[in-house]
Structures are given as C-alpha cells and as structure tokens.
Amino acid sequence: xxxxxSEHVPLRLRLxxxxxxxxxxxxxxxxxALILLFVYPFxxxxxxxxxxxxxxxxxNYAKFFSDPFLYETxxxxxxxxxxxxxxxxxxxxPVALRVRLMRRQRVLTTILVxxxxxxxxxxxxxxxxxxxxxxxxxxxxLTALxxxxxxxGPLxxxxxxxxxxxxxxxxxxxxxxxxxxxxxxxxxxxxxVLLSLVITGFPFTFLxxxxxxxxxxxxxxxxxxxxxxxPGSRFRHIIMPLLLPxxxxxFCLGFVQAYSxxxxxxxxxxxxxxxxxxxxxxxxxxxxxxxxxxxxxxxxIMGVTLLLVxxxxxxxxxxxxxxxxxxxxx
Amino acid sequence: MASTLSTFKSLRLNRVGRDFxxxxxxxxxxxxxxxxxxxxxxxxxxxxxxxxxxxxxxxxSTTRGSIWLDETRIDTMGPEERGFGMVFQNxxxxxxxxxxxxxxFGLKMRGVPKADAAKRIDQAIATVRLEAxxxxxxxxLSGGQQQRVAIARAIVIEPPVxxxxxxxxxxxxxxxxxxxxxxxxxxxxxxxxxxxxxxxxDEAMSLADRIVVLRDGEVRQIGTPEDLYxxxxxxxVADFMGFRNRIPGRVVARSGDHIILDVAGTxxxxxxxxxxxxxxxxxxxxxxDMSVGxxxxxxxxxxxxxxxxxxxxxxxxxxxxxxxxRAPAAYRPGTPVKLAADPSRVLVYEGATP
Ligand SMILES: Nc1ncnc2c1ncn2[C@@H]1O[C@H](COP(=O)(O)OP(=O)(O)OP(=O)(O)O)[C@@H](O)[C@H]1O
Ligand SMILES: [Mg+2]
Numbered sequence: 001x002x003x004x005x006s007e008h009v010p011l012r013l014r015l016x017x018x019x020x021x022x023x024x025x026x027x028x029x030x031x032x033a034l035i036l037l038f039v040y041p042f043x044x045x046x047x048x049x050x051x052x053x054x055x056x057x058x059x060n061y062a063k064f065f066s067d068p069f070l071y072e073t074x075x076x077x078x079x080x081x082x083x084x085x086x087x088x089x090x091x092x093x094p095v096a097l098r099v100r101l102m103r104r105q106r107v108l109t110t111i112l113v114x115x116x117x118x119x120x121x122x123x124x125x126x127x128x129x130x131x132x133x134x135x136x137x138x139x140x141x142l143t144a145l146x147x148x149x150x151x152x153g154p155l156x157x158x159x160x161x162x163x164x165x166x167x168x169x170x171x172x173x174x175x176x177x178x179x180x181x182x183x184x185x186x187x188x189x190x191x192x193v194l195l196s197l198v199i200t201g202f203p204f205t206f207l208x209x210x211x212x213x214x215x216x217x218x219x220x221x222x223x224x225x226x227x228x229x230x231p232g233s234r235f236r237h238i239i240m241p242l243l244l245p246x247x248x249x250x251f252c253l254g255f256v257q258a259y260s261x262x263x264x265x266x267x268x269x270x271x272x273x274x275x276x277x278x279x280x281x282x283x284x285x286x287x288x289x290x291x292x293x294x295x296x297x298x299x300x301i302m303g304v305t306l307l308l309v310x311x312x313x314x315x316x317x318x319x320x321x322x323x324x325x326x327x328x329x330x
Numbered sequence: 331m332a333s334t335l336s337t338f339k340s341l342r343l344n345r346v347g348r349d350f351x352x353x354x355x356x357x358x359x360x361x362x363x364x365x366x367x368x369x370x371x372x373x374x375x376x377x378x379x380x381x382x383x384x385x386x387x388x389x390x391s392t393t394r395g396s397i398w399l400d401e402t403r404i405d406t407m408g409p410e411e412r413g414f415g416m417v418f419q420n421x422x423x424x425x426x427x428x429x430x431x432x433x434x435f436g437l438k439m440r441g442v443p444k445a446d447a448a449k450r451i452d453q454a455i456a457t458v459r460l461e462a463x464x465x466x467x468x469x470x471l472s473g474g475q476q477q478r479v480a481i482a483r484a485i486v487i488e489p490p491v492x493x494x495x496x497x498x499x500x501x502x503x504x505x506x507x508x509x510x511x512x513x514x515x516x517x518x519x520x521x522x523x524x525x526x527x528x529x530x531x532d533e534a535m536s537l538a539d540r541i542v543v544l545r546d547g548e549v550r551q552i553g554t555p556e557d558l559y560x561x562x563x564x565x566x567v568a569d570f571m572g573f574r575n576r577i578p579g580r581v582v583a584r585s586g587d588h589i590i591l592d593v594a595g596t597x598x599x600x601x602x603x604x605x606x607x608x609x610x611x612x613x614x615x616x617x618x619d620m621s622v623g624x625x626x627x628x629x630x631x632x633x634x635x636x637x638x639x640x641x642x643x644x645x646x647x648x649x650x651x652x653x654x655x656r657a658p659a660a661y662r663p664g665t666p667v668k669l670a671a672d673p674s675r676v677l678v679y680e681g682a683t684p
Pocket of ligand 1: 350353355373374375376377378379380381382419529
C-alpha cells in the first residue's frame, strides 16, 4: 500500500478532487425546488406550445409569426427594454463613480433601494398622479412656462416678437409661442412606460454598478495618475475595461427585468398600441382567449429572445478581461 | 511645465503635515533633497512613510505646509501634473494589461511615439529581468515578479522624482542584492531624485546618500548612513538602528563625553551622546560589539543561535536586563558569562530611572 499510494486514494478524496463532497448535498433541496418550480413548468409549457387548437405541430408559432398584432410585440418589447437598460447603465455609471467617493454612502443607497421595495404598481400609481395631465408635474410646468405662466411674460418680452432679442439683433424672434401650450403627455404612452421602468430599474442597476466599481482597487487609479493619466484617460484605460464584465452582467439582469414588463405597460402605457409588449400578448392569449397552448408558445418565444440577447451580451463579455480587479499582493 | 519640472535643482518639503481624522500621521516634515540625491526614508511600520510618499506624489492632500520643486509650489498640483514615478507598496499593477502594456502605460499617456516606446519598454524589461514574462498578465506572475514590473513601470517614464515604497520587500536575498545594484544604477542614469521607503536599515545604508529616520510621523534624524550607524542622535533612533542592548544604569563618573555607569553593581563605561540632567542614563550597544570576556556584566545565557561565522547569544543579567551578544562558541543555556564592550561603542543617553 505504501509503495503505490496513488492507486489507493479513497473514494471520498477522489470525489472531492472532482468537487463533490459533503457540502454538495446542501445543494440538493435547491435542485429539487428548481425542478419542481422551473424545469417542470418549462417542459410542460414547451410540450403544450406544440399542441395548438388546430392540431398541427407548429400551428402556434406559425400563427405568431404571421400575425403582425402578435409578432410586432417582440420588437415593441425590445424597443422598450433595450433603451431602458442602456439609459439606466449610462446614468448609473457617473452617479456610482461619484457616490463611490462619498462618506455617507449607506444613507444614499438605502434611499435608492426604497423604489425596489415599493413595487411596480405603487410606482405606476404614483406616476399617474404626478405625471398625469392634472398631475403636479404638469401643473407646476404650466404655472411656470404655460401661456398664462409666470415666466412666459418675461420670456416673451426678451425672446418673443418685438422683444429685446428681436430688436437688438434683428434676426427675428426666437420664440413665437409659449414654450408649453398644454400639459405634456407623459403617461398612457411609450414615455410613461419608459419612465416607470427607469425609475424602478435604476436603483437595482445603480447598486450593481456601484458594487462592481468598489471592487476596483483605488490604487490602480492612483498608479495611473502618477503615470500621467488624467481623469478621462483613467476612466477609459483603467475603470472601463475592469468594469465592462460587470456591466455586461448588469445589462443582462436589467434587461431581463425590463423585458418581462407587464404592470406598468398596462397601467402607464398604451396597452393596445406602442406599449403592447409581449407579456400582454401572452396574457391575452391565456386569460382572454383561453388558448393556453398559444400562450405557452408566446412564453417560449419570449424566453428564446431573452436568451439570445443574454447570450450575445455574455458572449461579448468573454472577449474582455474578466479576472480580479485588484492591483497586487493577495 | 514639463521643462521646469525636469530641470529643477531641489525638492523641498516645508513643514508638511497630514492628519487622518484626529490622528497626526505626519507632523511638520521639513527637509529638502538635492537633485541627484538618493534618500532613504527609514522607520518602523506605521510611522507614516507611505503617507509621506503619497503626499509628495500628490495622491494624498496635505493638511499643512507646502511642497516645492525649486520655486514651483507642487502640493496644489494633481498627481498627473507632477509626473513623479511611484512604486506602490502593494504594486497596483493594472490587472487587465500585460506586463509590457503595464510598463508602457506611462509612455502611452505621454504620447511617446510607438517605436521609441517599444525600445524603452524592452530596455526596462531587461533591467528588471522579466524578458520571459513580458506577455503575461500580472495575475500570472509571482509576487517578486510583480514587484519588478512595478519598478519598471515607474522608471521607464524617466521621472524627475522617483518614489519607491519598499520596492524589494518580496524578493529573495540574492535577487534583492541584484535589484539594489540595479536601482542604484537606474538612479545614477536618470540623474534624478530617488526617495526610497524601507524599514530595513541595511537596505537604507547600502543604497542611500542620506537617510531620513521617521518615527510617529516625525523626523527624528537626517544624516549619512555613517552618521546614523555610528552616531544616532537619540535613543529611539539608536533603537531602530540596531542597538538592541538597552542597559539602564546610574551615572557614577563623568569627564567630558566619557561616562561610567553603575549597572546592578558593576561599572560599565561608555560615550555620552545627549545632554544629561539627572543621574540615570541608558546605555545602548549593538549585539556585535558585545562580547564575552574576563570582566563585565554578569549574566546567564538563555539561548544561542548559529550565525555562520559566529554565534548569536542572548542572556539575562540580574535585574531582568536582556543582553544580546556575539559568542565565539555555542554556549549552553544556563552558562554564566561576563559581557563587556569597547566604551567607544557604548552610547549613553539620558533616560528614565532604572
Ligand atoms: N486612510 C487612512 N485613514 C486613517 N489612518 C490612516 C490612513 N492611512 C494611514 N493611516 C495611519 O497613518 C499612519 C501611517 O501610515 P503609513 O501607511 O504611512 O505607515 P508606513 O510607515 O507606510 O507603515 P508600513 O511600513 O507598515 O507600510 C498609521 O498609523 C496608519 O494607521
Ligand atoms: Mg507603508
């Protein structure tokens, strides 16, 4: 036994070398839950989607892709989800760059987490009140800049016809009408849904970006600074490359959330027009036409498009450096 | 700007201070370094060496005082404007760039033409002996290799001031000696100022023209390596410069510098290095200067370790004084010995009552 030790490695050690040990058992309940809650419904839905009312195998899919009322929902959902995710990321990065250096980070992050805990419906109701035609936002805007608004008179005096600007420069008036003539339409359309998705999605995006950003060793930026890199170069050459993999993950998570938008698309959007997202189509198929088979097919299409985008983004992620973002020892 | 920074004559710290909340990490740092000088900043862990370096590089703002390069005040400039080369204590290599790109980063930021940059990078890589590692990422290097990349990255830009924060701490003994020589050579080649942080007195003495001893954020002594080795100005500096034997005694006789202490009933002669008001004093001696003889302080050997050419012993004298000495042979624990030292090698400072 002692002269050929390699042949007598106990099974337990051999399994451990492959990453299987006692702790692995703790994963089992999770696996069971996953199978019951996710894999089974998924497979059932997949099976159901191939059994349409008309009896053919691909009937549902054929129907989806031939009916503009249905297939256009994919484009409409993407047209909402991608801008929302990009806006959130683009806004979150500079904010996180600043917040990273602040002392009272906790207070701010707590305030930002609140919208997540409120839920989409509450935010939607708030927005209806705030941004609606009779809402505060529009009332304040109209009082200030509307035809009878406080600032309209002075603005007209300066920039309007025969105003100071017109008379001194002789290039014609800059303003011929009040800046705002009626309430802005901010709800029950595309803008409403976009705004609500930004409001509910931003904190999540921000917190993720912030945590990825704080994972970058501040010494790296200092080193870059001593080597002559100004703030812009430091961001471009140090922060951005190290942040990109995290941004890809954040994009995917934010996108998945935005892609399955339902409540705000109904409450704040135009659910039969520009914000008729794919989840609405699935809902209508299931609960208005009672065609579960078609609903399953729509859900499958939804899943596949999601997956394609996520795979594309994560695939692009493998092209960049993904190692630890520390600068040295340890 | 770059021209004034590269043709300067001296770097001057004018009562520079830095606080962290209520902690005075640096108090009134006040000295200047001439162009071409190699200065070591020596001090125990936590005394503010890295803080001082960061303030000079512009990575930490100063709380008080000012920093000057000739007549240009630089403590108000950003680090990228000062353009000092810095080797960070924790390296701070860019993890997503190859060794080559790390080293070339400063050249790229300065807009050095590609061909010229490539030549200088190759040279720097050869200097730190990393030819075989040039295309690797920092994460794939050993600690010592990373440290050498950090050195190469700082010197390749040929900065007017090079700041090094313990740049050799992770190297093996042989490579450390080689890199010391290399750093000395680089320094001579650049003709710039090198400020070198270390807590290894050997390293400081072998490299530096002058040594600044820092303790608790205060400069305790500035001098040549010889000054510090032979004539530490204060007890705490002596303590740090390797005078490990600390022998409290009572003054019994004194003529000029020559002084005789009474240590637990035995007379012990030394050289006075500070003013003396009371009659209690502390004598310090290097273990190398303490030897076993016929007369001297009586003590009992506690341990003896092998040091190649000789042995290094520790013993306990009556009164609980610990003594370290150079032993010609391996003494067994418990052996009684008499320890003595040449009075010129015994430095006496004013001290608390024994
Ligand atoms: N960002 C900080 N906030 C608060 N205290 C700090 C900070 N940085 C350093 N200090 C304190 O300032 C003192 C000096 O620190 P510094 O890093 O300069 O020590 P050092 O001499 O470089 O030590 P070492 O040899 O261990 O690197 C220490 O007491 C340390 O705790
Ligand atoms: Mg330090």
